[in-house]
Amino acid sequence: MNRRAIAIAILCIGLAALAFGISIGQHEIVRSWLQVFSDAYAPFFPQPIPP
Amino acid sequence: MSETEDKSKAEEKSERIWDKIGRPFPKWKRQILERTRPHKTLHYWVNKAFEELLAIRIIRFIVQLSAFLVLFYAGIVFVLGYDPLIGTVLGGIGWLIPIFGYIPLPFDMPQGSAQGTGIGYFDMIQFMGQQGIFPYIAVGVILVVPILVGRSFCGWICPFGFVQDLFALTPIRKRYPSKKWDERLKSIKYVILFVVLFLVAWLGTWTFLGAIGVINPVLAENFRAAVTTPFATAFWATINPSGVFFVILPYLYLNGVVSPILTAWNPPFIAWGFPMYIRLGFLIVILLMALFMMRPYCRYICPTGALMGLVGQFSFLTVSRSATECLGPTCDSPRCKQACPVGIDVMAKPFGPIHDSECILCLDCVAKCGHDSVKVEYG
Ligand code: SF4
Numbered sequence: 270m271n272r273r274a275i276a277i278a279i280l281c282i283g284l285a286a287l288a289f290g291i292s293i294g295q296h297e298i299v300r301s302w303l304q305v306f307s308d309a310y311a312p313f314f315p316q317p318i319p320p
Numbered sequence: 321m322s323e324t325e326d327k328s329k330a331e332e333k334s335e336r337i338w339d340k341i342g343r344p345f346p347k348w349k350r351q352i353l354e355r356t357r358p359h360k361t362l363h364y365w366v367n368k369a370f371e372e373l374l375a376i377r378i379i380r381f382i383v384q385l386s387a388f389l390v391l392f393y394a395g396i397v398f399v400l401g402y403d404p405l406i407g408t409v410l411g412g413i414g415w416l417i418p419i420f421g422y423i424p425l426p427f428d429m430p431q432g433s434a435q436g437t438g439i440g441y442f443d444m445i446q447f448m449g450q451q452g453i454f455p456y457i458a459v460g461v462i463l464v465v466p467i468l469v470g471r472s473f474c475g476w477i478c479p480f481g482f483v484q485d486l487f488a489l490t491p492i493r494k495r496y497p498s499k500k501w502d503e504r505l506k507s508i509k510y511v512i513l514f515v516v517l518f519l520v521a522w523l524g525t526w527t528f529l530g531a532i533g534v535i536n537p538v539l540a541e542n543f544r545a546a547v548t549t550p551f552a553t554a555f556w557a558t559i560n561p562s563g564v565f566f567v568i569l570p571y572l573y574l575n576g577v578v579s580p581i582l583t584a585w586n587p588p589f590i591a592w593g594f595p596m597y598i599r600l601g602f603l604i605v606i607l608l609m610a611l612f613m614m615r616p617y618c619r620y621i622c623p624t625g626a627l628m629g630l631v632g633q634f635s636f637l638t639v640s641r642s643a644t645e646c647l648g649p650t651c652d653s654p655r656c657k658q659a660c661p662v663g664i665d666v667m668a669k670p671f672g673p674i675h676d677s678e679c680i681l682c683l684d685c686v687a688k689c690g691h692d693s694v695k696v697e698y699g
């Protein structure tokens with residue numbers, strides 16, 4: 270089969286997986302990781318006042 | 321006498337090959353064609369820019385060095401749990417780090433820590449998979465990124481690749497196994513990849529079945545704990561020399577400053593002891609090998625690279641050998657072939673884009689070809 274067709278098919282599957290992952294909130298894992306990371310900086314930045 | 325005979329034999333042979341693959345335009349015709357070519361394509365200008373700067377290698381070195389410094393520093397930030405340079409001129413480069421979750425670093429951060437799940441998608445696949453969660457984002461990234469830019473991560477960003485490139489700068493003659501053995505050894509990385517993925521899928525299935533109540537959840541969890549305990553945290557992290565270099569050694573050097581980030585590691589793997597000696601031994605072997613050949617870890621072992629290569633062979637971004645420029649078998653100095661750090665015989669590939677799962681898009685072959693034949697291509 271044509272390589273480009275395979276490439277486009279893989280690309281579509283990948284984008285679908287990404288979209289689905291984000292729609293079910295898997296990116297939160299990365300976000301929570303960022304959270305811990307930004308905690309490392311927390312002392313150096315003004316904190317938002319909790320409501 | 322014999323020399324001239326050899327020469328004419330070689331010429332005859334090349335004539336035959338040219339007849340088989342089709343003869344390029346004669347040079348005068350090419351010149352006329354080029355002078356009258358109405359539009360220069362994007363490829364032309366991209367390649368021209370590279371050539372004019374004649375600095376593919378220098379640019380790549382600078383990119384690699386910057387990536388190395390950022391990532392090495394990031395490792396230290398992780399180990400310490402804070403940024404030791406903040407407040408200084410260099411402070412705060414940590415903001416570059418959020419991209420980690422989306423790039424395929426070949427080293428594992430301690431799994432179980434929040435970072436561990438975000439530090440590169442092969443680790444994400446391992447860590448989430450063995451918990452019975454299908455890692456959609458990681459799988460999505462591994463499908464999309466290498467299709468768009470191939471394995472250029474390996475050639476341009478990967479800090480462990482850079483370390484190997486540095487070791488290769490030593491003026492020691494590089495030696496490689498025979499072609500047959502080279503091919504065989506190259507398949508090791510795929511074996512490692514599939515064993516790791518199989519273990520992850522197997523364990524993930526049990527955990528998933530436990531979670532949805534098909535089997536006893538306590539049993540499933542105990543099983544998972546029993547299988548993963550002998551390993552650092554993810555299967556490949558147990559031995560991964562890149563992880564030792566970028567995470568464990570800084571950790572031990574910094575004397576294990578208490579960091580919640582690293583508490584998820586199984587203790588034997590972050591202390592001096594038998595497992596550590598094995599891991600360190602493996603790292604040293606790889607680095608010694610890197611003195612005698614280019615990129616031994618990338619060629620034969622790295623499962624992250626293998627995973628990217630499987631998808632990356634369909635990449636839009638490739639290097640391409642031109643049928644009209646390449647002198648083929650008559651080339652007096654086929655440097656494209658000698659340049660390749662991962663041992664791709666560029667000349668043995670058919671004309672046009674080189675789709676090879678080993679190609680790390682370092683562009684050394686583009687830089688080395690003295691006949692303007694090897695170019696970057698997108699599409
Ligand atoms: S093969 Fe692995 S170690 Fe080599 S450059 Fe690619 S990710 Fe890095």
Ligand code: SF4
Pocket residue numbers: 639659660661662663664666674678679680681682683684685686
């Ligand atoms: S084929 Fe060219 S771009 Fe690809 S790895 Fe070899 S030298 Fe680098």
